[in-house]
Amino acid sequence: MRYAEVIVDLSAEAVDRRFTYAIPEGMDLSPGMLVTVPFGPRTLDGFVIRLTDQCGLDPAKIKPVLRAARQEPVILPDLMALADWMHRRYLCNLVDALRLMIPAEMRGGRVREKTLRYAHLKLSPEEIPGFIEKNTRAKKQIEIVRRLTEGDIETPRLDAGPLKALVDKGIVEIVAHEARRTPLALADDARTADPVLMPGQARAVERLTAALSTGGRFLLHGVTGSGKTEVYIRLIREALRQGKTAVVLVPEIALTPQMVSWLHARFGADAAVLHSALSAGERFDEWRRIRSGAARVVIGARSAIFAPLRNIGCIIVDEEHESSYQSDRRPRYDARQIAWRRAADHNAVLVLGSATPSIDTYMRAMPGVRPENKLELIELRQRVKNRPLPEVELVDMRGEFERGNSSIFSGRLAQSLRECLDGGHQAMLFINRRGHSSFVSCRKCGYVVKCDQCDVSMTYHRAGEALRCHYCGRTMPPPKTCPSCGSVYIKYFGAGTQKVQEEVARLFPDARVARMDIDTTQGKDAHQRILDAFRRGDTNVLVGTQMIAKGLDFPNVTLVGVVAADMTLNLPDYRSVERTFQLITQVAGRAGRADVPGRVVVQTYDPEHYGIACAAAQDYRAFYTREAASRRLALYPPYTVLARVVFASREAQTARKAAREAEDALRRYLVETGQEAEALQCRACEAPIAFLRGEHRWQLFVKLYFKADVEAVTRRMEQIAEAAPEGTRGELEVNPVNMI
């Protein structure tokens, strides 16, 4: 008897182990296959992990595998090993990792190949008159036969009764063709010509393609507009020529439509896209094209790193600094880390690309890094066609206020916008907050309207005349009088995208303003519509949040305005300066990408701050040097590791008690394992947002030196999180994207 060890598709720690099933006579199984098995009173999907002849249990008690979903493994061997590694590294159940590797709808058989059925005429043209003669009364059958002489027709488009009669007579047969559901963006198959590479691009391509035979890890640091995409394309093409495959990760497909269309234009049907906005059928079909080897270039957001490709030649992570590569759900994986590992498994070339690499990544490209962590640095210092980088002007808003200008636009920005519009060009205005006003406060007593479910101030949205909480989504009407002192002096402070849009419309009646933020991009294809209208020139001013900062390439944009550069600078997060620098540099990079030079106006109350000054100078190296020194001094990552367990509860007492007990437990563990000295901090404290979605939040916050056994300590923290007392939820986060 043969047995299969199966992980069932149920995410619970209690079933996070292999169950043994008998393989019925005649069923051909192999590891990685998706099967259906009986499990207690139910039937469940499961993944075959291993086959064996041995079984330690009473064979009579062993149940059989019921069926296999497909006749081939859905998880390739290297992905199986990867899932196992994730299970240990990210402390998730094995099935949580396996689930990432197939389209969600395949589990439970919720999606299948779509087959279309066609009617096909078996008569030759010479036989048709004879048929008509013999069947003069069957008008409908004759009609069908006539239509089918032109070619096969889908069965639903024909009359069912007469069709059946024809099939019964053996005159028509039904044939099934598999249909491929194609993501719309990829529907046309037009290939474009190659531009001539710039010398810097050519050198980069040469270095990267040379590494295809050995594997290698690279940081491609290219200023905005240096043509990184073209470098990726040449590398991919060479990989394909060598019979290998390629993965391109982008932060968010909806925000980088150009990358998809560029790659598609160059690789045609060789390219597949994987992302969450596809329909279930599209995702399934794209996945199968990859699995079968028909598609050899995969473009997608972070989960595309799990695409079932064989013989990977290169993995490219574009805009590697983006936080969306880190999953905010279990398993909390980092796609860059997975890319690193998969590239090593395949001896592939890993390319992390950015104009503003994360501090962590850049540090690995500096001298003195251990070989296993090392990235080779490739720089593109010139924009394509030697276009100049845009000129960035800092405007000190304190001076504006002193001169009596209390508007959200400085004189300089207003004037630049006037000139831009008069010249027939386009502008992008960036502000990192959606809504109209960031908070509502009483002039008399200082009361600030806060969400009653969260400890955050409510944002005023003009659309719908409501105050909205950006954390839990709760809304309320704006108060007419102060809820605290009853005064009528309610004021709205701080600008958001709506206010900026309104101000542009008021000051520049001839401007055609569009707004792009979470609120305007809810519908399917909403992103695309806003960006297309802007590209066509139907709109000429685009106001937006960080959504407009990424990778966009609009030739006619000559002005970029950063309305409030300091907004992200003072957030309670050690990466706030890095984020600010990245945002300003990236938005600035949207200007002057064609032949008209660009201008950037950055409004700030803190022009001397190195995060802002270095971004204005577009000097990454200077910024890196300052920021790395400050991280080292303050003992922040990448010099240390931050981890925390957040305890959330309806009762503040309960959350606090859980955090305090967790602190005691972890301290005992650190003492027992002799690691007290490696823990710089280990303390229970309130989370920065102490009240969220109606729950009180306390945390066990830990800062570790690298000398500590980080994996062991975090594993202990995970156990502590899972043992959270009744009435609390504990959640472990290691170097989280957000420390709220």
Ligand code: ADP
């Ligand atoms: P980056 O990602 O480095 O900001 P992109 O890859 O978006 O830059 O390229 C900017 C623009 O330059 C794109 O429109 C691209 O098609 C074009 N481009 C890239 N390389 C060349 C080249 N060698 N010659 C002309 N145009 C190029």
Ligand code: ZN
């Ligand atoms: Zn008041």
Ligand code: ZN
């Ligand atoms: Zn709220």
